[in-house]
Amino acid sequence: MTNWTDICALTDIPRLGSRVxxxxxxxxxxxxxxxxxxxxxxxxxxxxxxxxxxxxxxGHAVTCPLHNWKFDLASGEAMGPDEGCTNTFPAKVDGSRVxxxxxxxxxxxx
Amino acid sequence: xxxxxxMVGNGMAGVRTLEELLKSAPDQYEITVFGAEPYxxxxxxxxxxxxxxxxxxxxxxxxxxxxxADHGITLHKxxxxxxxxxxxxxxxxxxxxxxxxxxxxxxxxxNPFIIPVPGHQLPGVIGFRDIADVDAMLAASKQYKHAVVxxxxxxxxxxxxxxxxxxxxxxxVHLLDTxxxxxxxxxAAALLKASLEEKGLKFEMSxxxxxxxxxxRVTGLRFTDGREIPADLVVMAVGIRPNIALAKAAGIHCxxxxxxxxxxxxxxxxxxxxGECVQHRNQCYGLVAPLFEQAKVAANHLCEHGVARYxxxxxxxxxxxxxxxxxxAGEFNEQDGDETLVLQDPSQGxxxxxxxxxxxxxxxVMYGDTMDGSWYFQLxxxxxxxxxxxxxxxxxxxxxxxxxxxxxxxQVMALSDDAEICGCNGVCKGEIVDAIVKxxxxxxxxxxxxxxxxxxxxxxxxxxxxxxxxxxxxGYGPAPSKKPMCKCTDHSHDDVITGIKRHQLxxxxxxxxxxxxxxxxxxxxxxxALNYYLLANWPAEYNDDAQSRFINERxxxxxxxxxxxxxxxxxxxxxxxANDLRAIADVSDKYQVPExxxxxxxxxxxxxxxxxxxxxxxxxxxxxGFVSGHAYGKALRTVKTCAGSNWCRxxxxxxxxxxxxxxxxxxxxxxxxxxxxAVSGCPRNCAEATIKDFGVVCVDSGYELHVGGNGGxxxxxxxLLTRVATEEEVxxxxxxxxxxxxxxxxxxxRTAPWVERRGLAFVKExxxxxxxxxxxxxxxxxxxxxxxxxxxxxxxxxxxEAHEFTTLKIA
Ligand code: SRM
Ligand SMILES: Cc1cc2nc3c(=O)[nH]c(=O)nc-3n(C[C@H](O)[C@H](O)[C@H](O)COP(=O)(O)OP(=O)(O)OC[C@H]3O[C@@H](n4cnc5c(N)ncnc54)[C@H](O)[C@@H]3O)c2cc1C
Ligand code: SF4
Ligand code: FES
Numbered sequence: 001m002t003n004w005t006d007i008c009a010l011t012d013i014p015r016l017g018s019r020v021x022x023x024x025x026x027x028x029x030x031x032x033x034x035x036x037x038x039x040x041x042x043x044x045x046x047x048x049x050x051x052x053x054x055x056x057x058x059g060h061a062v063t064c065p066l067h068n069w070k071f072d073l074a075s076g077e078a079m080g081p082d083e084g085c086t087n088t089f090p091a092k093v094d095g096s097r098v099x100x101x102x103x104x105x106x107x108x109x110x
Numbered sequence: 111x112x113x114x115x116x117m118v119g120n121g122m123a124g125v126r127t128l129e130e131l132l133k134s135a136p137d138q139y140e141i142t143v144f145g146a147e148p149y150x151x152x153x154x155x156x157x158x159x160x161x162x163x164x165x166x167x168x169x170x171x172x173x174x175x176x177x178x179a180d181h182g183i184t185l186h187k188x189x190x191x192x193x194x195x196x197x198x199x200x201x202x203x204x205x206x207x208x209x210x211x212x213x214x215x216x217x218x219x220x221n222p223f224i225i226p227v228p229g230h231q232l233p234g235v236i237g238f239r240d241i242a243d244v245d246a247m248l249a250a251s252k253q254y255k256h257a258v259v260x261x262x263x264x265x266x267x268x269x270x271x272x273x274x275x276x277x278x279x280x281x282x283v284h285l286l287d288t289x290x291x292x293x294x295x296x297x298a299a300a301l302l303k304a305s306l307e308e309k310g311l312k313f314e315m316s317x318x319x320x321x322x323x324x325x326x327r328v329t330g331l332r333f334t335d336g337r338e339i340p341a342d343l344v345v346m347a348v349g350i351r352p353n354i355a356l357a358k359a360a361g362i363h364c365x366x367x368x369x370x371x372x373x374x375x376x377x378x379x380x381x382x383x384x385g386e387c388v389q390h391r392n393q394c395y396g397l398v399a400p401l402f403e404q405a406k407v408a409a410n411h412l413c414e415h416g417v418a419r420y421x422x423x424x425x426x427x428x429x430x431x432x433x434x435x436x437x438x439a440g441e442f443n444e445q446d447g448d449e450t451l452v453l454q455d456p457s458q459g460x461x462x463x464x465x466x467x468x469x470x471x472x473x474x475v476m477y478g479d480t481m482d483g484s485w486y487f488q489l490x491x492x493x494x495x496x497x498x499x500x501x502x503x504x505x506x507x508x509x510x511x512x513x514x515x516x517x518x519x520x521q522v523m524a525l526s527d528d529a530e531i532c533g534c535n536g537v538c539k540g541e542i543v544d545a546i547v548k549x550x551x552x553x554x555x556x557x558x559x560x561x562x563x564x565x566x567x568x569x570x571x572x573x574x575x576x577x578x579x580x581x582x583x584x585g586y587g588p589a590p591s592k593k594p595m596c597k598c599t600d601h602s603h604d605d606v607i608t609g610i611k612r613h614q615l616x617x618x619x620x621x622x623x624x625x626x627x628x629x630x631x632x633x634x635x636x637x638x639a640l641n642y643y644l645l646a647n648w649p650a651e652y653n654d655d656a657q658s659r660f661i662n663e664r665x666x667x668x669x670x671x672x673x674x675x676x677x678x679x680x681x682x683x684x685x686x687x688a689n690d691l692r693a694i695a696d697v698s699d700k701y702q703v704p705e706x707x708x709x710x711x712x713x714x715x716x717x718x719x720x721x722x723x724x725x726x727x728x729x730x731x732x733x734x735g736f737v738s739g740h741a742y743g744k745a746l747r748t749v750k751t752c753a754g755s756n757w758c759r760x761x762x763x764x765x766x767x768x769x770x771x772x773x774x775x776x777x778x779x780x781x782x783x784x785x786x787x788a789v790s791g792c793p794r795n796c797a798e799a800t801i802k803d804f805g806v807v808c809v810d811s812g813y814e815l816h817v818g819g820n821g822g823x824x825x826x827x828x829x830l831l832t833r834v835a836t837e838e839e840v841x842x843x844x845x846x847x848x849x850x851x852x853x854x855x856x857x858x859x860r861t862a863p864w865v866e867r868r869g870l871a872f873v874k875e876x877x878x879x880x881x882x883x884x885x886x887x888x889x890x891x892x893x894x895x896x897x898x899x900x901x902x903x904x905x906x907x908x909x910x911e912a913h914e915f916t917t918l919k920i921a
Contacts, residue, residue: 005920007918007920008918012913012918013913014656014657014913015657016631016657016658017656017657017913019913019917019918020917020918021917021918021919021920022917022918022919023920027917030918034630034631035630048671049673050673051669051673054661054664054665054669054673055634055661056633056634056637056638056657056658056660056661057657058629058631058632058633058634058637059629059630059631059633063633063634065660065661065669066669066671068634070634102920
């Protein structure tokens with residue numbers, strides 16, 4: 001069962017950029033790529049908790065601003081030599097709006 | 111039908127001749143080679159390192175069997191030519207093989223001279239010439255203890271060193287009282303002897319051998335004074351004799367060697383000769399550099415260009431014993447009327463001597479510090495008049511302004527293009543740099559393959575590596591230049607910089623299209639670089655792309671490890687007022703800044719500010735008159751100043767005021783990397799101007815301008831660019847230097863490595879010697895500043911890029 005929440009307009013996120021959604025339990029980074037796909041993941045690098053939302057977005061990946069680890073936006077997995085994974089959340093564009101499914105977050109909190 | 115070319119002797123000079131020939135006329139001849147040794151051509155020079163176990167036989171093969179096959183050369187290994195039949199134009203080998211020739215090359219090298227004392231034919235008495243000799247020495251070292259080397263010259267000492275390293279007890283017997291008397295004068299020879307003794311070698315000086323003792327194998331040695339020493343192995347290294355027996359038997363005119371003219375032809379015009387077997391203008395040579403010159407000339411005539419002449423060579427020598435630096439060249443024993451310059455530091459084991467005649471270098475001997483050997487050798491060969499720099503000549507070529515961070519890359523960059531780097535192969539700096547740049551070479555092996563530099567004795571390897579490093583930038587480090595920018599492209603920073611200018615590429619997409627990027631939108635490495643290059647080249651047209659900047663520059667503060675940011679307002683020249691300090695104190699209270707600190711750049715840092723507070727804080731600071739300090743940017747950072755003539759009893763100029771003017775001129779400018787300035791009021795240099803990217807030191811008559819300093823990871827003291835008289839000139843030079851750096855350097859390359867890579871000469875040529883170019887650069891800089899000096903903090907306080915600083919709320 002998915003449970004989509006409307007977050008913002010697609011244009012609220014710059015292309016190849018991101019925004020941060022604050023929730024009670026954690027910050028969630030929402031990324032928009034050059035091809036207007038959107039992705040959501042926990043805004044915390046598994047390395048030393050760097051805010052991934054502040055990294056440079058390229059292709060379907062983001063580079064952590066603190067020590068340059070690279071993460072696949074779809075899976076949340078570190079790419080290349082580094083190892084680690086951050087939680088991802090389903091995200092999609094519906095018309096001009098960005099929707100995220102936070103049900104995973106609620107389960108986690110529970 | 112092709113002409114038939116036959117070569118006797120498969121050694122260094124001969125095969126080099128073939129290489130030169132194949133370069134210009136690959137198909138002219140059907141080539142056949144005879145070599146007495148059972149190996150393809152190898153680097154005979156490197157037998158010493160093989161003996162010392164620093165290298166293996168495989169390492170020293172120069173042309174493997176495949177090379178001969180690829181070039182269609184028929185190679186007869188292990189066959190000795192025993193006769194030349196000049197009438198039927200054929201050569202005959204010991205196994206009966208016959209080969210006919212239209213042209214013949216004799217490259218038979220030389221034989222070690224064996225002193226005919228009683229016992230010289232005993233097993234265990236050998237020369238030091240080929241792989242077989244080295245094998246014999248290595249075998250003996252496993253079985254026996256005592257080795258005696260007769261001959262304290264270059265070869266003898268290298269043999270002795272190698273045998274010592276194999277664990278033998280080694281005595282060097284030398285007829286004279288100085289070692290290497292043909293290459294060294296007495297003081298240098300004494301230093302050499304001392305260091306070899308330290309390595310455990312024993313010496314019998316002024317000693318002459320009466321006989322070699324033993325029945326089945328050598329057991330000892332008797333001197334003419336009757337003393338005897340034990341010996342299980344005797345290596346004779348007392349000299350070489352050109353190998354002329356074959357030529358002589360064929361009726362070719364020989365004296366000490368096979369006599370040739372300036373085209374390397376013997377008295378039989380179908381027969382050429384090169385290498386150690388040759389006598390030219392009454393000289394025989396025993397080092398590869400002259401032989402390779404001969405090879406070039408012979409090849410030039412064999413391929414019928416017919417223009418080259420060999421006119422003899424001056425040689426220089428180095429000893430290949432690890433840990434011993436020794437260099438000599440020319441006539442180093444002075445004659446009447448010569449002048450001698452000597453620099454000596456016995457405690458450092460350093461000795462340098464130059465012999466001058468009519469203010470020209472005639473000879474050089476160096477021990478301990480041989481860095482400038484190639485420079486002296488160049489002065490010697492070119493007969494340069496040295497009166498202008500006689501006073502400092504012994505300190506080397508690079509005595510100027512180098513505060514003890516002697517690094518060879520800097521020195522090698524200062525050499526002129528025609529300075530010889532590789533003495534063996536006669537390769538000059540210009541050729542090497544050219545090959546590196548044009549052929550995109552990265553490794554020592556590439557350079558060896560393309561230029562031959564460092565491929566023979568290897569003693570110039572350090573210089574070649576330094577040239578590589580300074581030409582391709584930090585070739586091995588993080589900011590390479592000829593390497594691809596990143597994994598998205600095969601093109602280098604230089605390619606991209608040139609392409610952007612030449613093809614008027616003005617958007618990131620057009621650059622990626624033009625250079626066929628392999629990713630749709632680049633990566634975290636190339637995007638910031640491209641964004642910078644476009645901004646620097648098209649200040650009026652290009653729209654800065656925030657998403658291609660690192661977070662610090664996107665958020666205009668340094669990100670901290672907890673995700674908060676720091677705020678450093680600009681304080682021009684480090685000056686501030688009570689009101690300034692009050693305003694900073696107020697924002698600190700208002701936004702509960704956890705920590706404040708005075709930075710190393712003469713201003714105040716507010717740490718730990720939450721991202722969403724940044725625009726609010728900036729608004730307050732902006733209202734109080736502050737602009738961003740760009741402490742986060744690849745940009746103009748600080749202009750450090752001292753008290754100067756306003757207050758200081760030593761101040762010669764208003765260094766503080768000038769610093770403020772400089773900061774007003776330059777703030778806001780984006781750079782390849784961060785950029786720091788300083789102005790000191792007198793040479794006491796309290797503002798540390800000589801470790802800044804651009805430093806001004808005030809003096810009574812005006813201003814010294816220094817460039818390319820760095821106080822960071824690797825300290826580099828600036829180079830003096832020039833002296834000027836007025837503040838206006840200081841501003842012009844500063845702007846011009848910055849603009850040159852902005853347009854020429856690679857992204858993330860600071861001025862220190864940039865100046866080292868490009869050379870101070872380049873900087874001087876652009877902004878010192880060419881006043882027109884300097885003014886143009888200065889104008890271009892000021893033009894680009896009209897777009898850059900818009901305070902990013904105020905813009906964001908007024909609402910720009912608001913999304914960057916606000917979070918989303920779930921509806
Ligand atoms: C704040 C300050 C230290 C201080 O409290 O004094 C500082 C702080 C940092 N320096 Fe620095 N440097 C500071 C003066 C210096 C100086 C001294 C100077 O400028 O006189 C140097 C040596 C001089 C020089 O640059 O040649 C210096 C050499 C470096 C280097 C090494 C640069 C190099 O070329 O080797 C780095 C690393 C880099 O840039 O890649 C660095 C990098 C950094 C960074 C930006 C590290 C980073 O990437 O996050 C630090 C940010 C701390 C933060 O979270 O805010 N900092 N740094 C100084 C700010 C000066 C200012 O007012 O803007
Ligand atoms: C241990 C050692 C260290 C050295 N170190 C240096 C140094 O640091 N710097 C430097 O510049 N020089 C050095 N040299 C000298 C340098 O190696 C020689 O100058 C160079 O190799 C001479 O080249 P060549 O072609 O004239 O003779 P070689 O390289 O000796 O080649 C001659 C070849 O011809 C073959 N040959 C002879 N007669 C016949 C025949 N009738 N039929 C078939 N084949 C025949 C020989 O077997 C030999 O292989 C060193 C030499 C030695 C031995
Ligand atoms: S640099 Fe010279 S003038 Fe300036 S403060 Fe130091 S001593 Fe005084
Ligand atoms: S915190 Fe992300 S790479 Fe170190």
